[in-house]
Amino acid sequence: MKKRCMWCSGSELYMAYHDQEWGVPLHDDKKLFEFLILEGFQAGLSWSTILNKREAFRQAFDGFDAVKIANYQVDKVEELMLNAGIIRNRLKINAAIKNAQAFLKIQKEQGSFDSYIWQFTNGRTILNTFTSDKDIPATTELSDAMSKQMKKDGFSFVGSTICYAFMQATGMVNDHVVSCYRYAECASLSEE
Numbered sequence: 001m002k003k004r005c006m007w008c009s010g011s012e013l014y015m016a017y018h019d020q021e022w023g024v025p026l027h028d029d030k031k032l033f034e035f036l037i038l039e040g041f042q043a044g045l046s047w048s049t050i051l052n053k054r055e056a057f058r059q060a061f062d063g064f065d066a067v068k069i070a071n072y073q074v075d076k077v078e079e080l081m082l083n084a085g086i087i088r089n090r091l092k093i094n095a096a097i098k099n100a101q102a103f104l105k106i107q108k109e110q111g112s113f114d115s116y117i118w119q120f121t122n123g124r125t126i127l128n129t130f131t132s133d134k135d136i137p138a139t140t141e142l143s144d145a146m147s148k149q150m151k152k153d154g155f156s157f158v159g160s161t162i163c164y165a166f167m168q169a170t171g172m173v174n175d176h177v178v179s180c181y182r183y184a185e186c187a188s189l190s191e192e
Helices: 012-020 029-042 047-060 066-070 074-081 090-110 113-121 141-152 160-169 181-190
Strands: none
Touching: 012 047, 029 047, 029 066, 029 090, 029 113, 029 160, 066 090, 074 090, 090 113, 113 141, 141 160
């Protein structure tokens, strides 16, 4: 039986996310934007809640098309507030719109969101060597700096904890515990 990080036990969906996505270095702007939106909605909730609603989010938010989301108006916000398939939080919905606008501005100014976001780790995955899930921090000095800069650049719902979770999800840091079979796999992916 494969040894995994303790946090992913409990559901097939959570395990699949751990095994296939979490910690994999991600450089596709559209997927990075999806994670940015989902992490914002996750604030104060469990990630499993978000995973269970991910497809509903994808449908409700036009496949995470930043151009479409950036242009949402009040009627679309009201439609989203009635959608039981997603997290119906007006602040988070408005933050998603604001973040789409900031995302597009960054793309225009820097060529890609990928180059902007990965600058915080100098374009490389930080390989941590945690032996227990309990050792993994919720924030770091780097996530503090990333949060501060992102807020300055017009993003919202990007506190340090959300930024660190985003870094973990997108492989900017490898926080699989070293005994997890995915640790070495994600470490080798970060070298490509």
